[in-house]
Amino acid sequence: MRLRNVLWVAIAMLLVAGSAAAGVENHSGHGAAASVAIKGFQFQPAELTVKAGDTVEWKNDDIVPHTVTADDGSFRSGKIAPGKTWTYKAAKAGTFGYTCTPHPNMHGKLIVR
Numbered sequence: 826m827r828l829r830n831v832l833w834v835a836i837a838m839l840l841v842a843g844s845a846a847a848g849v850e851n852h853s854g855h856g857a858a859a860s861v862a863i864k865g866f867q868f869q870p871a872e873l874t875v876k877a878g879d880t881v882e883w884k885n886d887d888i889v890p891h892t893v894t895a896d897d898g899s900f901r902s903g904k905i906a907p908g909k910t911w912t913y914k915a916a917k918a919g920t921f922g923y924t925c926t927p928h929p930n931m932h933g934k935l936i937v938r
Contacts, residue, residue, distance in 0.1 A: 857882035857912055861933065863891045863905070863925075868933035877918050877937050884910045891931070896922040 858879035862869045864886040875881055883893050885905040893902040893911060899921060902911040915937040925931035 860884060861893075862886050863931075866925075866928055866931055868893075868923075868925075868931060871932065872934040872936065874936040874938065875915050877915060879937075880912050880914050881935065882910050882912045889927075891928065892926045893923055893933070894926050895935075896924065 858881065859873055859875050860882045861873055862884055866887065868883075873881065883902065883905065885891050885907050888907050890904040890906050892904060893900070893913070895901065899917070900913050900923075902913075905911045915935065918937050921935045921937070923933050923935060
């Protein structure tokens with residue numbers, strides 16, 4: 826049992842270190858205009874409307890890393906470790922579909938007005 830716990834801690838540390846090396850933004854989320862929870866392998870809400878200039882925060886409430894990757898390539902979070910957040914400033918108006926790269930069945934839509 827103890828060895829398994831040590832292995833989980835080591836895996837978690839590697840995931841966090843890999844995210845930091847990839848330049849992933851993991852912020853506390855203060856000042857975000859809107860937020861999306863990543864929970865149960867879903868983006869909640871699946872569709873979100875914000876104003877141009879607003880900051881959106883995605884928080885990973887699952888036990889595995891996820892990503893937020895725009896279908897058109899306009900934004901990409903990199904891996905978001907469990908319990909961490911990623912923020913994005915929605916500068917350009919439009920409708921942006923996005924997925925989780927490791928879990929392509931996870932879809933969301935960000936509408937920027």
